[in-house]
Amino acid sequence: MLHTAPSLAPLVFITGASSGLGQAMALQYYRAGYRLALVARRVDAIQDWASSQGLDAQRWQSYAADVSHTDSIVQAGxxxxxxxGVPDVVIANAGISIGMDTRERTDLDVMTQLLATNNVGLAATFHPFIDGMVQRGSGALVGIASVAGIRGLPGHGAYCASKAAVIAYCESLRxxxxxxxxxxxTLLPGYIDTPLTRQNRYSMxxxxxxxxxxxRAVASIARGDSYRVIPWQMGIVAKLLRALPNGLYDKVLAGRPRKHRQGQQTSQ
Structure with a gap:
């Protein structure tokens, strides 16, 4: 039998909660009075962070899962x-970003890894909760996409494709x-200051x-937005780029530094 816990505080389920955006959103929800269900491959990182923040142990629980493996994330759910119990908000935040060169055979495996994590993993994150939410008649399923999903960027083929797929998938599910x-x-972050983005070789x-x-993300979810680019300025930039004819767009991006491919990033 599912534990519904009607008298308890609302619950948010967040993947990729061991660092970056996942931790930042978890802290925002905690401060808003939510209970936390935090998912990552390394739960010790979650535990260390929760301890450093002084989180009440009664208000959070960690689950070990690798979202690139469907059974793993489904089991965590x-x-x-x-x-x-059934969460009030589920945030499929876990994702990876690696550059690729289609000429390189090994980068096809990188693309497979990206799609397994950013797309199948997102759907698998939502899967365990849909029936319970529908039966209850409430809930929010949040997919973290990216402005990189609005138009393709040279050297970002796998990542851009995966985030465009997040946008289309969430629209279909809606x-x-x-x-x-x-x-x-559907939330579309622009450039966010994290250890990985600090390695980018292009302006942000x-x-x-x-x-x-x-x-801004937590406020957008609470408002009931169905689609939001954060920050809003990047939404304007993305729309302008989307409106450019292909020839002009290609010229604008000519010579732009490309994202690090696998093995080129420095370790964290």
Whole structure:
């Protein structure tokens, strides 16, 4: 039997909660009075962070899972249902970003890894909770996409494709759940200051902190937005780029530094 816990504080389930945006959003929700269900491959990192933040042990639970393995993340969701109940908000935040060169055979494996994590992993994150949310008649499923999903960038083929797929998938799911009381929210971060983005070899306009993103993201989810670019300035930039004819767009990006391929990033 699922633990529904009607008298408890609302619950948020967040993947990729061991660092970056996941931790920042978790802290925002904790401060708003939520209970936390935090998912990552390394739960010790979550535990260290929770301890450093002084989180009440009664208000959070960690689950070890690798979102690139469907059974792993589905099992984590099922454990959450049994131990904490049906979440009010599920945020599929876990994702990876690696450059690729289609001429390189090994980079096809990189693309497979990206799609398994950023796309199948996102759907598998939502899967355990949909029936419970529909039966309850409420809830929010949040997919973290990217402005990189709006138009392709040289050297970013796998990442851009995966984030474009997140946008399309969430739009499809939103239509499927229309009238059920379950909302589907698509968030598109621009450039966020994290250890990985600091290695980027190109300019990052409107760069914002993970904490600033988390504040706006939580507010957007609470408002019931179905689609939101954060920060809004990047939304304007993305729309302008989308409107450019292909020939002009290609010229604009000519010579732009490319994202690090696998093995080129420095270790964290």
């Amino acid at each position: 099922q454990q959450c249902l049994q131990q904490q 239509g499927e759940l229309r009238g059920s009381g379950v909302r589907v929210v 306009p409107f760069l914002m902190t993970a904490e600033a993103f988390a504040q």
